[in-house]
Amino acid sequence: MNQVLDIIKKRRSWRAFEAKTVPKKLVEQVINAGNEAPSGMNSQPWRFVVIESEAMRRRLFDAAYPKWRRVYEDLMRNPASAKEAEKYGKIEDPVYYRAPVVVFVIGKGAVNCALCCENMMLAAESLGLGNCYVYFGSLIRDDPVIVEALELGEKDEIYGPILLGYPKGKPEVPPKKPAKVKWV
Numbered sequence: 001m002n003q004v005l006d007i008i009k010k011r012r013s014w015r016a017f018e019a020k021t022v023p024k025k026l027v028e029q030v031i032n033a034g035n036e037a038p039s040g041m042n043s044q045p046w047r048f049v050v051i052e053s054e055a056m057r058r059r060l061f062d063a064a065y066p067k068w069r070r071v072y073e074d075l076m077r078n079p080a081s082a083k084e085a086e087k088y089g090k091i092e093d094p095v096y097y098r099a100p101v102v103v104f105v106i107g108k109g110a111v112n113c114a115l116c117c118e119n120m121m122l123a124a125e126s127l128g129l130g131n132c133y134v135y136f137g138s139l140i141r142d143d144p145v146i147v148e149a150l151e152l153g154e155k156d157e158i159y160g161p162i163l164l165g166y167p168k169g170k171p172e173v174p175p176k177k178p179a180k181v182k183w184v
């Protein structure tokens, strides 16, 4: 298998990280890979905010957790989802999973920014960094200090954030359905 296909196959969403600093050089490589993504008319309609400070990570958690909690409680009330949801309730930080680096991709246009995020995750995998796209981590707009730190304008959309860190334990390997394909 070639290296790109191998990385695509190996990439997993990591939800546990070592409490170990990620060298800035690696974070930059991940961001540069995102920045190389295709975009409509090469518009590159994204920018990146890297959060490493413990105080800011705490603040992010405090902003996002209540929203996560509401969804979690809804899932727990439904017998069809309760079993799967239950394990997340036991995690200390079920939003950012105590990742040492949180990278917000801020921009306009879901397709462009999603391609950027996928490039970042594949690059992270290739560099031995655990990574995860965490939608719940984007629900932080209630906190004006965070809005200011991220320089979020009203029209700015948040993609990711993408968590980065040295992976801890084993990742979950979710089953993938075979591709549905019609050849004409």
Ligand SMILES: Cc1cc2nc3c(=O)[nH]c(=O)nc-3n(C[C@H](O)[C@H](O)[C@H](O)COP(=O)(O)O)c2cc1C
Pocket: 011, 012, 013, 015, 132, 133, 134, 135, 136, 137, 172, 173, 174
């Ligand atoms: C748009 C999007 C939002 C996601 N949000 C979260 C999230 O908030 N929390 C989380 O733990 N995982 C999140 N994930 C990761 C998915 O749960 C994960 O990709 C999926 O279970 C498949 O696992 P895999 O990435 O290992 O293939 C998100 C993924 C995507 C693409």
